[in-house]
Amino acid sequence: METSPESNATPVLERLLPDQPAVLGPGHTMGTVTDKITAIVLRRPMTLGWLGGFVIAFTMLNMLVLAVGYLFFKGVGIWGINIPVGWGFAIINFVWWVGIGHAGTLISAILLLLKQNWRNSINRFAEAMTLFAVACAGMFPLIHTGRPWLAYWLFPYPSSMGVWPQFRSPLVWDVFAVSTYATISALFWFIGLIPDLATFRDQAKNPWTKRIYGLLSMGWRGSARHWKRYESAYLLLAGLATPLVLSVHTVVSFDFAIAIVPGWHTTIFPPYFVAGAIYSGFAMVLVLAIPIRKFYGVEDMITLRHLDNSAKVMLATGLIVAYGYSMEAFFAYYSGNFWERFMFLNRATGPMSWAYVLLILFNILIPQLLWFRKVRMSPPMLFMVSVVVLVGMWLERFVIVVVSLTRDFLPSSWGTYTATRWDYMTFLGTLGLFFTAMLLFVRVMPSITIFEMRTMLPESKVQEEVAAHD
C-alpha cells in the first residue's frame, strides 16, 4: 500500500498518462456517488426508451415461452436436429451463453485479486449479466433432453431405480460445473449487493420500497466487525470463483475435446474455449455498458478508460482464440492424420464453409481494429466490433458442433443440418429473457457498486498523520 503525502484536495488515486481518461470523473464525493447511483432506481421515472426496450425484450421472451411450450408438447423433433447432427442449436446456444457469463466472474473475481480498481464500476452489472447468461445457458441442456421433467436424474440421489449418474462422462461433469457456477455467481452477486441494498433502504422515501430493500439487505448496518468478516468472505469467494471460472469452460470444452469424432478430439479446446468465453463475455459487457452509460448519464463512472481496458482484454483473448484456430489448422496438417486433415478441409471449403469464413472474419480479422486507440476510444465503433465478436463466437460454436457432426468417418453416415423456425425462436427467445432480466435489473438494483465507488475516492482514506483537532 502506497500512501503518498499529497494533499487531500487533489483527487489523484492513480498516475495517468497525459491523455488517459480517469476511472472516475472529477468532482465526486461519497454523497454524490451515492445520490447519482441510487437516483437511477429510486428517483428517475420510467422513460419511454426503457419501456420500448422492455416491450421488445418481453415480446421475445414470450416467443421463448411459446417455442419451449410447443417443444414440450411435441418433442425435440420440431428442431432441425437429426442423425448424425444430434446437437444442434441447443448446445451451440448453451456454450455461447455460458461463455458470455464468464466475463462477469472474471471482472468481479480475477480483477479483484489482481487489484484492478477500475473494475469497481462495471463489476455489478457484469455479475448480473453472468447470472442471466447462465440462466439462459442452463435452460438448453434441460430442454434438449426432450424430457426436461426428468432432469433431476442428472444429479446423484438415492433412487428406487438403483442407478447412479456415470461419473466418467464429461456430460455429468458439466452438470456439476454449470450448477456450481450458477450457484457461486448468484451468491457472489448477492453478497456484493447487501451493503448497496442497505443504502437503498436508507435512501428510499416510499415506505414499501424501504421495506423491500430493508428485507433484502438483511439488516446490514455497516458495522466495522461486519465489514471485516464481509471483506474476508468476499475475498475468499473471489479466490474460489477464480479457478471455478477457468474450470467451467474447460469442462464444457471436454464435451467436445474427449470425444472421437474428428473435430471433437483435440487437446487445444480447454484453453481456447476459456479464452473465447472471456472474449465473448467482454463483448457482451461492452454491448451492455455502452448504452447504460449513455442513457443513464453515468459516463463519469463508466468512463472511456473502462471501455479501453475492456477492449484490450478482448484484443488479447481474441488473439488467443486466433492462436487456437491456427493450431487446429496446424494439427490437421502436421499430425498427418487423414481424418483431421479432412475435417479441416471440410470446414474451410466444404458445404458449410460460409460459417468458417465468416467466423474468421468476425472473430479474427475485424477485431484487429482494436489495435487502434481511436477505435477503442469510440463507443459506437466499439459497440459494433463487440456485436461482430458476439456473432463470431456463436459461429465458432456452430462450426464446432454442427460442421464436425455432419462429416463422420464414414460417408454413409454423413448428413446435413438446417435449423427450423423453432430453433431460431428459442435462440431469439433467450435473448429476450436475457434483456428482459437486464432491463429489470437496471431499474430495481444498483447497477454500479456504490460502496466500492466510495472506496475509490480520496476522502475515503484514513489520514495517518492527522492527530490533533484544532
Next chain:
Amino acid sequence: MTEAPLYGLMAEFDNPTDLVQACKASYAAGYRRMDAYSPYPLEEAADAIGFHKTRVPLVVLCGGILGGTFAYLLQYWINVFSYPLNIGGRPLHSWPAFIVPTFELTILFAGIAAVVGMLGLNGLPQPYHPVFNNPRFSAATKDRFFLCIEAADPQFDRIQTQRFMESFNPRDVSEVAD
C-alpha cells in the same frame, strides 16, 4: 428520556480519520463494548476497536474440505460398491475422472460456507437493531461515520462517556434507545 432503556451513545463523524482516531482513543480509555459504522469497508476501524481476526476463513476451509471429501467418497462408493460398471476392463476406482466433480463440489461447499458463515457470524439477517433508532444513522450507508459505545460496557457512564465522546469534536453525539 433518561428513564428509557439506553442502548448506548453514538457519535457522528464526517470523515474516516476522525472515526478511527475516536475508536483508538475509546479503546485506549478501556471501552470494549462498542462498534464503528462506516459506509464502506474500513479496515482501520475494525483494528482500532480491537477486532483483528475473523473466523470466516476457517469456516470456508471446513466447507471446502467437507465438499471435496463428500464428492470423492460419493463417487468412490457409487462406482466401486453401489453400481459397479465394467467398461472395457477399466478399474472401477478411476480416480482421474472423479477429479472434476470433486473440484466443483469443493468450490460449491466452500462458497456456500463463506456466505452462510459470514452472515451467521455477523448475526444477519437481523431485521431490528437499536442503532437504527438514531434518525441520523441512515447516513451511515451514505457518507457518515459513527461510533457507538454501548451502555452494557462496564465503564459506561451516561455523563462521563458523553463528555468523553464530545472531546473528539464529532458532528453530533446522541443517545440510542434500546
